Amino acid sequence: MNVLDETSSAATRQAMLLAVVTEKDGEWTPPKVHQLYRALGIAPNLATARNDLKTLARRGYLTLHETPGRRYFTRCVKEAAGA
Numbered sequence: 001m002n003v004l005d006e007t008s009s010a011a012t013r014q015a016m017l018l019a020v021v022t023e024k025d026g027e028w029t030p031p032k033v034h035q036l037y038r039a040l041g042i043a044p045n046l047a048t049a050r051n052d053l054k055t056l057a058r059r060g061y062l063t064l065h066e067t068p069g070r071r072y073f074t075r076c077v078k079e080a081a082g083a
Helices: 011-023 030-040 046-058
Strands: 060-066 070-076
Touching: 011 030, 011 046, 011 070, 030 046, 046 060, 046 070
Parallel strands: none
Antiparallel strands: 060 070
16 A cells, blocks of 8 residues: 555645655755655656655745756755844
8 A cells, every 4th residue: 555645635745755855854856756756656757756846945845956967955954043
């Protein structure tokens, strides 16, 4: 049985991705997220992984890093107020 079934909403899938990113940290690319989703039996489309990363970045949870020929996302670390 899949961790999340095929009818899982994008919000549920993105919340799961954010939890994994928070736990494992590091650099996250669409292929890496796609591999995670496939291992969980969900979202077999690479575009879904790409869109989920972009959505989490737009919402302020991830930071997009761009270098020539490479794009990846990392967890957004917000500094505490007054620090």
